[in-house]
Amino acid sequence: MISEHWLEEIKKKLLERNSKELILATGKTPSGHIHVGILREILICDSFRRILEREEKEPKVFLFLDSLDAAKRFPEYIKPEFRKKHLGKPFSFIPCPFEESECESYAHHFGNELISTFKDFGIKNEIIWAHELYKTNEMQEKIKIALKNNDKIKSILKKFILPTLDDVKKEQFNETQKNWMPVMVICEKCDKIQFRGKDDSIKPNRILKYDNKKDIVSYECQACGHKADISIYSGRLKLNWRIDWPAKWSIYKTTCEPAGKDHCVKGGSYDTGLEICKEIFGYMGPLKVAYEWLRLGDRDMSTSKGIVFTPKKYLELADPEIFRMLILRTNPLKHISLRIEEIPQYYDYYDKMENIYYNLEHAETEEEKDIINYMYPLIKVKSISKEKPRQIPFKVLSFFSQVQNILSLETLYEKALSILGYRDSESISFEEFKFLLKRTKNWIDEIKMIIENMNDDKQKRLLTQKITIFTIQDKIDRTIIDNLDEKQIKGISLVKNFFIENEYLDEEKIQNTIFTISKDQLNINPKTLFEALYLLILGKKFGPRLGSFLLLLDKDWLINRLTIEV
């Protein structure tokens, strides 16, 4: 193999470590609706899982949900009074913000929303909730180790962070380091772990003193002022992020954890984490795999700021395979712009890839063929069939979903089966078909919204044309009829007669008839008659190819529509 997929390169490094167990990890704070960006690291791990399982290596994959992280801000869809009340508490200590649901906590609501999509995406992993992890002896031992090694930890942080700061921040950093301890306490009185000052500064309930004989720490709550001593085994202590991460690594012996570029930056938490893991917890730490953000169009997403496009939402618009494909075909260090309006093009690429995999189409190069053969099994959610799975083309679905107001689902289903070349419903059930149609409808609606919000008129028009958005009018606008000329009206009536007189029709015949009527009987440019027909049915001058379109419509409905009173 000349060229290799980036996953293979990382895999080699993984196997060089010669670990008995291969532990893959990912993590996320459930601070709100979790957006699709997190799937990038989850899918990288899931792909490794598949690769390693194929090689009989028995990997384990964990997803750490940082439910004990403090709410430092809330997304805008959370009510103000709720925000005010719970700001500064760990997410697992905050109730579910939505009254109608009965979740255990804020963290569970959003965490479970993410988890519920894994099955559809073909993701397998084990979930570790931070608030439960911190109740375990293992984690509490790590807290103890961290407290004992406070000075050492501080010098590591200093060594890594200081060189990356400018002078002002250097001073700030040195200042906070003076009384710094690696552990925070969740106040027993108000459940808060930090306080957000009016100047937007964050004041954590950092512990003030550690009694290493009794294993008791003292703290003062920055939010309510409560002062107390508390045992390190109380379950109310939490390590600071930069120590929390390596502590988890050392407990689970994590072999590899992908992380967003924010963590992977020089002097960031990954670098300090690895050093702390090695020096304080005595474990070499995971292989660092950095990845760039996944963007929505040209915007970054942010869970806490409420710019979200969730995996659940994605699944309402398109196939999970398409998403896996986007992630796998792109080097993790490059950013991906997920563009809803380009989903048809994604499907085109997927189809091409599938054709190449099944040897129905030639790849341009050997490398392309190799890469596709490698990726395809990692992309599929269901098992791979011997022959290329038949699918209703996206364009057809897009068309079908827009004529639902005049055509029954049954008619469309029959039509779909005939396009697929099936005489029965073996390959695609009616239920599945309904689901596909609904999903495409959702996508069309989404596109309509995107078009509406576009500022550039030219872009707007291009997109409208590219995607062929149309609506069949329930009633004809009277002004349309009034604006038709004599020949157009005559033409419409001739087309109507043609439909009445002919029992069996095909699209070619319809198409040709319209031309013949225009040229021979009316002596007008065919375009004029086409426009009249489109106006009558769609309310605008253009639409899908008329022959196949009219054939699809219910004949009686069509004849009725073509009967116009002048």
Add this chain to the structure above:
RNA sequence: GGGCUAUUGGCGCAGGCAGGUAGCGCAGCAGGCUCUUAACCUGACGGUCGGGGGUUCGAAUCCCUCAUAGCCCGCCA
């Protein structure tokens, strides 16, 4: 102050690690299908690969440098 990524025809991108006449998709253009296309088929057009310098017989590719853009970097997470 530090870092990552990007800069290749109108748009979106591949190629870059292993240097050897610049590619793909979409749009645009022309023609074809007895035939409006925002259907399909065919064809042609279109780029001095962000600027500059260096290494080389030869650079989109390697090295240096500059520029522009996006994002990230104390505490907290």
